[in-house]
Each structure stands twice: as structure tokens, then as C-alpha cells.
Amino acid sequence: MPGIWVVGEIADGGLARISTEVATLARGLGETAGHDVSGIVVGAQPKKAADELARFLPRVVAVSEPATDGNAAATIVAERIAALARNSGPDYLLLGAGPEGRDTAGVLSAMLGWPVLANATGLGWRDDGPTVEMSVFGGKLNTTNAFTGGRGIITVRPNAAAAEPAASPGKVEEASPNGEPQLPRVTVVDSVAEPGAAAPIEEARVVVAGGRGVGGEDGFKVVQELAEALGGVVGATRAAVDAGWINYAHQIGQTGKIVKPQLYLALGISGAIQHKVGMQTAETIVAVNRDPDAPIAEFADLVVVGDLFEVAPAITAALRARSG
Amino acid sequence: MRIVVLMKPVPDTAAGGERLGPDMRLDRAAVPAVVNANDEYALEAALKLTEALGGEVTLLSMAPASAPDTMRKALAMGAHHGVLVTDPVLEGSDTVSTTRVLAAALKTLEYDLAFAGADTSDGGAGVVGPGVAALLGLPLLSYAAKIEPDEAAGRVRVRRLSPTGYDVLEAPMPALVVCTQALGEPRYPSLKGIMAARSKEIVTRSLSDVGVTPEEVGGAVAGTKVLEATSPPARAATEVVREPADVAAERVVAFLAARRII
Ligand SMILES: Cc1cc2nc3c(=O)[nH]c(=O)nc-3n(C[C@H](O)[C@H](O)[C@H](O)COP(=O)(O)OP(=O)(O)OC[C@H]3O[C@@H](n4cnc5c(N)ncnc54)[C@H](O)[C@@H]3O)c2cc1C
């Protein structure tokens, strides 16, 4: 089956949200290019995720691989897909650009010798191959990229597209792989849930973020309350994370997450370049800062010059009064 | 404990002058190079481990001939040696070439653990670490928030950040660990460290030294290319509100309502 394959990622037994976005983009690409688009899901119990992926794509292959039970999955998944890709010859493999997708893409690229275009913010088709939009140099430049040869791997950033199921669901085929994977296993000894770690800040429509100006763990209550009033989630700068006020899962920026919400509201955040790269593509940026000359004032849509401990609760109150 | 840290010199994002050259490749001469931020976390974790357990940290970079200037900063933090693979052929390499060259170079070194950063601030693919592990048949322990080697047992445990907390991974050494910021803030080089770094050795290796033929790597065989580059549209002018909190709050709410966010 030549064409485009979407590698569906399993999360919590079902399909990862990122894969629904990748599948939506891939389907559009297939329509433009006149190429087949298939999904592939590898896991100990791939069926549920495969069924979900089939809501987006005409054809999905579910590969059951017991080895992913109790072992880190990415390498095993990559090895299975590499074997199938060698046989069936897809031209392009698409994955999410999150931790799981990157690990899988890295192993696949090394095994197949295929190049990677990473962190796509959009996809197109030109001259018989896909084009990949990227935002580089901290958002200073948008580039359009292509493969030089016929084949390649693309990783897609969260929020590059809104997930949209196909008009009619596709069919799921089951496949079982031959032989044992060769690369070494990594055992999962334990899985631990941590409060605050499940912060899906990349998926949120509204992010209210706190920085050093929030002053401490207690100060984040003000951030949390405003986030709740807006139906959003809490983000943070590295300064706040390094100080131990909030979990790393909330960090936005160069070494944290990249978010693209409808509204990004910054409380006590200066807007350093390493933070800016993680949030500048937000549709609307509002900042509350005591310092009118903070860098964030240069790229926010609205800046309130004032003390966040006065302004943020006032906004929360006004929102509550409004929704009554 | 012998740890090799894969460290890439990258353009300093804070300097703000990154640009593409006429060949549509990153113009590395335009901006001063710094240690890739995520690699600093990897290095910090490596230094803490060798301080606690004994042993040495070696930096491994594939970079232009000017890289020793950047590598000195990492040596000043406390790394013991540097290995630089540099060759004019490597200019314009894609991640496939980079992965091949680093894997080949790593093969010539002795180590218990190899560390890579989660991604680079210039390329940012986050695929080189996993790729090197695959080529060398090393266990891949990624997105590490804590690294606990057990030398006696010859095994390493890693806390891997998960969507809900973390997984505890375990594998035999040698292994490759992809490091995150959650490992802890990198130290600043001390004056003593800076002095000591001057006399530390950085070994330069050519492609043939690491057993890679020039035909299989570099810009000439790069699998990706930049077709176009444009500046993103400028944001509209900033509206500034300087009013008492309650009035400002009403302004914010009106602004959000006008944009249909609430
Ligand atoms: C390699 C590298 C990687 C990095 N990666 C990241 C990253 O991923 N994410 C990230 O965020 N940073 C990152 N940083 C750090 C970044 O450079 C900044 O230091 C950081 O973003 C600053 O956080 P901040 O805005 O919270 O703090 P500050 O820069 O200290 O700003 C605090 C702001 O709060 C305002 N303020 C204080 N009190 C109040 C109040 N009561 N009311 C209103 N306003 C108030 C101040 O005027 C100031 O503007 C990185 C740095 C490096 C070197």
C-alpha cells in the first residue's frame, strides 16, 4: 500500500489526541495529492485506538504486538512499522511531534535511512511531494520545506489542525507481525501518577500563565481562579517552575511546551525570548504586568499595567458577574 | 561511571540574529554559538552522577571547526574531555547524517551511559538521540526526569515523564538516555572551572577517523530542503490599559467579548 501512513499513537488505551489532528491533516493531503492515506496502530491492544483512527481515515491496520505490554513502546512500535514499510512501501510516514512520536520517528528514521521534517505547523503538496510549514528561530521566520528524494517522515506539532472525522468511517484490518523485534527492550517497572502532571496545556483553548511575578505557590491560586473563570488551564514560565511553585508539565517555552491557544493571558511574565517561542502563535495575547516596558508589552494585543494581585482577581470577579 | 554527552553548539536564540544564508541553510556565522539548552541539562545530570559515583564526562559534538569555543563552556561546567567530529563535508547535514556520524563516533568511545538532549533549539527534531540508540542497538530511555544507575548491577533506572506523571524505566547499561529540564538547573561555570577548562583536551576527529565515508553524509545527500522563508505577519499594535484594577478588568472583559473569546 503505497502512499501516506499515519502512525496512530496509543494513549490511555485509546487514540492520542495528537493522532486525530495528524490524521485530519493527512487526509487533506491525500485528497490534494490523489494518494492513499492509511493509518497504522501498533500495541498490545491496538483495536480501540485503531477504531478511533478509522473515524478519520479510510483504512487502518491494527498490529498487535504483545511486547509493548510492560516495555517502553516507541522502539518496538518503530521496529514493527519499519518492517511493514519495507514490505509495503509507503512514501511518507506522519507522526505527532510529542515525546512518543519523536522517539518513534527517530528510531524509524535511523532504521529506514529516511529524512525527517519536524514540527510541522501545516502541510501542503507540490511537485509530487509534501511540503511542510515550520516556524523557526523562535517564530521569527516561517519556512516551507520539502524532501529532496521520494520518501520521508514528518512530525506534526499539536494544534496544527483541528481534528475532523471523515464523512464516513474507514475499515480496520488486523495484522500480526512476524518474528521478534531485535532492538533491546526497556522495561516499565512502574507507572506513577503525580498531581499536576496531567496538564494538557497544549490542548487548551485558554491558557492563563503565571511567572516570577506570581511570587510563590500561593500566588498561583490567583492564576488558577482566573483560569477556571475562563474555562482554561494554568501555564507557567521556567522561572516559576525552577522555583518549585508549579510542576514542569505546565512550563511553556523553549525547553517546555509550545501552546497555540485562542487566548494566552500572562500574569507577572516578562516575555523573555525563551518563553515567547512557546506562546507567540496564540491568537490573542493579554498581559498583566507592573512594568510597562516589559518585553511582553511589545507583542501582546492588550497590556494592563498594574499589580496582578489586584487586576487578576478583578478580572475573575468581572467574569463571574458576567456569567452570573 | 563513564558518561558521554551529545552536545550541539547552536545559535544563541537570545542574540536574536538568526538567519538563513543565500543557500537557504542556517547561517551559522551570523550568530554566536552556545551550548544547546537541553544539552546543558543533560550535562548537569551527567556531572551530578559522576560527582556522586566517580567517573568522567566526555562531550561529543559534530560541528564546524569553531566548535571548541562553545565546548570550552561545557568543559568549564565540569566535563572532562571533548570529542569534536568536524569535516567540511558535514556542512548542511540533515538529522540522518548527524545520527550516523554521532553513532559512529560514539562507537569509538567507552561509556556506560550516553546522554542526549530532548531536542535542539535550531533543528528541534528531537530524533537524533533515539536514532543513535537504534543504530547502536542501545536501550533508549527517553524524557528523563531522574536517572539512577546501579553500577554493580550494570543497570540504569530512569523516570520518564508521562502524560499523567512518570514511568519508571529500567534497562541494562550501556544505554542512551534522552534528558529533560526536569533533571535540574544547569550550574554556571565557576572561575576555577573556566581556568581548568583551558587545559582540558578536545580531540578533533575527521569523518574517516570515525569510519564514515563522505558519500553517505553531509549537505550533498541531505534529505530535506527549505523551499521558501517568509516573515510571519506582524501582530497588530498593542493596546495599553492604565486604569485602576476594577476599571481595567472591565476593559479586559470587553476586549475578550469583542473577540468572541468569552
Ligand atoms: C537556555 C534557556 C532556556 C529557557 N527556556 C525557557 C522556557 O522554556 N520557558 C520559560 O518561560 N523560560 C525559559 N528560559 C528563561 C527565560 O530566559 C526567562 O528567564 C524566564 O522566562 C523569565 O520568567 P518570568 O517572566 O516569569 O520572570 P521575570 O523575567 O523575572 O519577569 C517577571 C515579570 O513579572 C512582573 N511582575 C512582578 N511582580 C508583579 C506583580 N505583582 N504584578 C504584575 N507584574 C509583576 C515584572 O515586572 C516582570 O516583568 C530559558 C532560559 C534559557 C537561558
Ligand SMILES: Nc1ncnc2c1ncn2[C@@H]1O[C@H](COP(=O)(O)O)[C@@H](O)[C@H]1O
Ligand atoms: N551535531 C550534533 N552534535 C552533538 N549532539 C547532537 C548534534 N545534533 C543533535 N545532537 C544531540 O541530539 C539531541 C536531539 O537533537 P535534534 O534531533 O536535532 O533535536 C540534541 O539535544 C543533542 O544531544
